Every structure is written in C-alpha cells, then in structure tokens.
Amino acid sequence: MGSLTGLVDYVKNLVGLKDKQTNKYTIIMQTRGGRYDIFYINTNLPYFEYKDAAYIIDTDIGRFDIETGTMTLYYHQDINVPFRIDFDINDIKKTLMDEEDVPDKAINPFNLKSFLISETIEKVLKGGELLDDIALMKKLVMAILGSNLLLLVLVLRTLGYI
Numbered sequence: 001m002g003s004l005t006g007l008v009d010y011v012k013n014l015v016g017l018k019d020k021q022t023n024k025y026t027i028i029m030q031t032r033g034g035r036y037d038i039f040y041i042n043t044n045l046p047y048f049e050y051k052d053a054a055y056i057i058d059t060d061i062g063r064f065d066i067e068t069g070t071m072t073l074y075y076h077q078d079i080n081v082p083f084r085i086d087f088d089i090n091d092i093k094k095t096l097m098d099e100e101d102v103p104d105k106a107i108n109p110f111n112l113k114s115f116l117i118s119e120t121i122e123k124v125l126k127g128g129e130l131l132d133d134i135a136l137m138k139k140l141v142m143a144i145l146g147s148n149l150l151l152l153v154l155v156l157r158t159l160g161y162i
Contacts, residue, residue, distance in 0.1 A: 025057065026065055026072040040070065055080050 023044050029037045037050075047054045055075055061082045062073040073082040156162045 024068075024070040025062070026068055026070045027055075028072065028074045030074075030076045032077050040068075050075075051077070053077075053080070056082075058082055 023042060025041050025043070025048070027037075027039050027041060027048070027050070029039070029050060031037055041048050043057075045057075047056050049055070057073065058081060059071050059073075061084055062071040063085075064070075065072045074085050075082050153162065
C-alpha cells in the first residue's frame with residue numbers, strides 16, 4: 001500500500017498537484033477601469049496586497065492551472081474575495097438554440113469554419129443569381145427601348161415627318 005501512495009505522490013509531483021505548491025497563485029484582477037491585471041504571488045499568508053488593499057485568498061473558489069502549476073483566483077479591485085467564473089454551458093447553448101437567427105452549427109467551434117464557408121458560398125451563389133436577374137432586367141429594358149423606338153418611328157411617319 002505504501003508503494004501505491006508513493007506512486008500517487010510521484011504522479012502529483014509530476015503534474016504539479018503536490019500540496020506544497022498551493023502557496024503559488026495566479027491572480028487575475030479586474031480593475032475599476034475594466035482592464036485586467038494578471039500577476040503571480042507566492043505567499044503562505046491567507047491574504048495578499050494589491051495597490052495598498054488586502055484581498056483574501058480562498059482556494060475553494062479558484063481553479064488550478066496545470067500549465068503554470070498555480071491556483072488561479074479571479075478578483076475585482078473593489079471586492080476583497082475571489083469570485084467564481086463558472087457558467088453552465090448547457091444554459092448558454094439552450095438560449096442560443098432558442099434564437100431563430102443562430103443555427104446549430106454556428107455555436108460549435110469545430111463546425112464554425114465549415115459553417116462560415118457554406119454561408120460565404122451561399123452568398124456568392126445568391127450574388128450569381130442577382131447577376132442573372134440583372135441580365136434579365138437589362139434584356140427587358142432593351143426590349144422596351146426597342147419597342148418605344150419603333151412606336152416613335154411609326155408616330156413620326158404617320159405625322160409625315162419621316
């Protein structure tokens with residue numbers, strides 16, 4: 001059993017999940033101006049300071065970032081506790097699917113490229129149909145002009161000017 005615990009500790013060390021790393025934090029601070037300040041801290045205290053203000057560290061609310069090996073916490077400059085950024089993707093999908101203007105393919109990132117290409121092709125084809133309509137209108141205008149010219153010649157001939 002001891003070797004299994006040792007193996008688990010080894011794997012945790014390998015991917016950066018060892019408890020000794022819980023004192024390293026990535027802080028994403030939204031400022032009052034709406035910008036984001038991202039910085040790293042290394043502390044054993046239950047708080048950190050940012051621009052002369054103290055902020056509470058609550059690792060239950062944060063997220064572990066595997067790449068940096070740190071706990072990431074999200075704050076707003078006016079609130080001293082971190083906030084969650086979790087959202088329910090199913091609610092977002094349902095809301096988007098209820099919209100008539102948003103096709104199913106448009107919200108899937110794997111299908112977005114083909115969706116955009118097909119939309120572009122559809123617009124090009126509609127543009128081609130538009131060119132066909134313009135050519136038809138051009139023929140109709142020429143026919144109307146020809147018939148009006150013929151009518152003008154007949155009227156002028158009847159009046160004796162030709």
